[in-house]
Amino acid sequence: MNRLVGKRPEHEAIYIQVKELILFGEVVPGQPLTIHGLADMIGAGITPVREAMRRLTAEGALAARENRRVEVPVMTPDRLAQIDLVRLTVEPKLAFMAATRDAAAIIQDMERLDARVDQAIKGGDIRGYLEANFRFHFTLYDAAEAPILRRITESLWLQAGPSLRVVCGRYGTSNLKDLHQQAIAALRSGVPQEVADAIEGDIRQGMDFVRQSMDG
Structure with missing residues (x-):
């Protein structure tokens, strides 16, 4: 975790970590993501990861699919x-x-x-x-x-x-x-x-x- 992230409240720090996974290509278009999978990936709790995914879906970085699936949208x-x-x-x-x-x-x-x-x-x-x-x-x-x-x-x-x-x-x-x-x-x-x-x-x-x- 970088120094700037480390100084932030936990929920904001987790949001930035998940956001940077997307920004810097650590997850690829079409890749399905789960709350538990992301939580394990970054070593974070379920609740802040769920909130991060909700925010990033609202921002268009993630897309909600059927059966509560979330994925990185495929570019068209x-x-x-x-x-x-x-x-x-x-x-x-x-x-x-x-x-x-x-x-x-x-x-x-x-x-x-x-x-x-x-x-x-x-x-x-x-x-x-x-x-x-x-x-x-x-x-x-x-x-x-x-x-x-x-x-x-x-x-x-x-x-x-x-x-x-x-x-x-x-x-x-x-x-x-x-x-x-x-x-x-x-x-x-x-x-x-x-x-x-x-x-x-x-x-x-x-x-x-x-x-x-x-x-x-």
Whole structure:
């Protein structure tokens, strides 16, 4: 458990643990999940795991099926198109807003996280890549101080994360072009639109990666 999770109330810490299993591809689309199975997986009690699954179902990260089954939803072209549309609308805006604030305070953290992305790509570490990439983006988005947009964005990442994990597992991470340095350079130069453009390009690359795998 990371240090930030450890400082939270138990029910919130368990929610974050389950959420990160989904975000970083530890469970795959179509995989059925049970309260007892998840509780055993993370070493937690039944009650907080049940609450975490309820919250994540409400957020669209899990889907309720017949006979009280819960699973990670399978990505479809229609779902992907909707996620793509909203991500490309909201995330560049968050990046732009962040760049109009005291962006200098986050550049060092973003550089450190981008180095972790590069290291994960070189080493074929898919979980490491997904986690570092998520934290890179959300370090930027948090600086926008726009909690409603941030919450929408995290919900979409939860829905896309498992599918991206499958694609990375099938094709690897070495062919992913790292556009993060472009965003960092624009932040350093103080040009918000260039930051937004870099983030838009990064989003398109990831979503196109998923789309191409579905077409294939």
